[in-house]
Amino acid sequence: MKQAEFLQTVMPFKDKLFRLAKRLLVSTEEAEDATQEVLLKLWTNKGKMEGYRSVEAFAVTATKNYCLDRLRSKQAGNLKLVHSNYTDENTSLQREVEARDSVSLMQKIMDHLPEQQKIILQLRDVEQYEFEEISEMLDMNPTAVRVALSRARKTVREELIKKHNYGVG
Amino acid sequence: MELDRIEKLVDKYFEGTTTVAEEKALRTYFSQHEVAPHLAAYQPMFRFFSEAKKETSEKDIRIHPRRKRSYTWLSVAATVAIALGLWFSNKPSAKDEEALLAYHETMQALYMVGENLNKGADKMEYLNEFEQTRNKILPVNQK
Numbered sequence: 001m002k003q004a005e006f007l008q009t010v011m012p013f014k015d016k017l018f019r020l021a022k023r024l025l026v027s028t029e030e031a032e033d034a035t036q037e038v039l040l041k042l043w044t045n046k047g048k049m050e051g052y053r054s055v056e057a058f059a060v061t062a063t064k065n066y067c068l069d070r071l072r073s074k075q076a077g078n079l080k081l082v083h084s085n086y087t088d089e090n091t092s093l094q095r096e097v098e099a100r101d102s103v104s105l106m107q108k109i110m111d112h113l114p115e116q117q118k119i120i121l122q123l124r125d126v127e128q129y130e131f132e133e134i135s136e137m138l139d140m141n142p143t144a145v146r147v148a149l150s151r152a153r154k155t156v157r158e159e160l161i162k163k164h165n166y167g168v169g
Numbered sequence: 170m171e172l173d174r175i176e177k178l179v180d181k182y183f184e185g186t187t188t189v190a191e192e193k194a195l196r197t198y199f200s201q202h203e204v205a206p207h208l209a210a211y212q213p214m215f216r217f218f219s220e221a222k223k224e225t226s227e228k229d230i231r232i233h234p235r236r237k238r239s240y241t242w243l244s245v246a247a248t249v250a251i252a253l254g255l256w257f258s259n260k261p262s263a264k265d266e267e268a269l270l271a272y273h274e275t276m277q278a279l280y281m282v283g284e285n286l287n288k289g290a291d292k293m294e295y296l297n298e299f300e301q302t303r304n305k306i307l308p309v310n311q312k
């Protein structure tokens with residue numbers, strides 16, 4: 001496989017990998033590094049690439065694994081900067097301002113979800129993958145994906161209703 | 170789209186039983202300005218998902234490993250260092266040049282001394298002359 005051909009294969013889903021990485025790692029820079037790292041790994045193993053049923057699914061799996069590894073080593077190194085920063089920001093005024101901004105509100109709710117639910121919500125509701133694709137990417141059976149997805153959506157709903165009532169009342 | 174159908178889809182959505190197409194219909198519904206008041210709380214969710222999909226990475230794909238590149242530079246640097254080292258060690262250093270100069274100066278000085286010595290030796294010829302004459306006049310017993 002030539003370099004141009006590889007780039008052509010990878011281009012359509014490159015941003016999907018980036019967004020998944022950013023969902024998990026929060027920082028844009030780290031997400032870019034993760035995407036780069038995964039694509040590089042894919043390129044060096046390009047010989048095996050024809051063997052995969054879907055290169056895209058494989059790349060998503062690799063991104064997920066890479067990001068989870070990064071998070072583990074960060075936790076081990078006591079470097080949970082991103083998360084602690086963000087609780088500090090939660091002054092009452094800021095909270096009020098941000099509550100009006102649905103995007104940042106949702107961002108916060110999603111940041112608090114368990115990793116697996118975060119990943120599934122990202123893959124389904126943002127990237128619109130089918131259940132079969134997600135179950136292949138995460139090596140889970142489709143029913144388990146559906147259950148986790150439903151759970152994640154309901155958690156988001158609860159948080160939204162809480163915020164909504166608080167805002168109205 | 171009738172509100173009735175949307176409500177049903179919302180329920181299905183939270184159970185995780187909507188299809189991708191149905192979810193798309195939901196996103197379209199919530200992206201409009203007017204949403205039924207009892208569904209307004211869900212609006213941020215669907216708007217967020219639509220927004221989140223727009224984010225893209227600014228960086229270009231770079232598929233040449235960084236490590237490999239730094240090794241090439243390292244070998245180039247090493248080659249240059251060795252070449253410069255060899256070149257400088259072959260070229261006479263300032264110390265060597267000084268020594269050469271000192272050698273020439275010394276040789277010149279020695280030649281000068283030698284020349285003067287030769288002048289002295291020429292004068293000695295007269296002494297020889299004197300001895301020959303004396304031998305002629307006063308023959309000394311010779312072997």
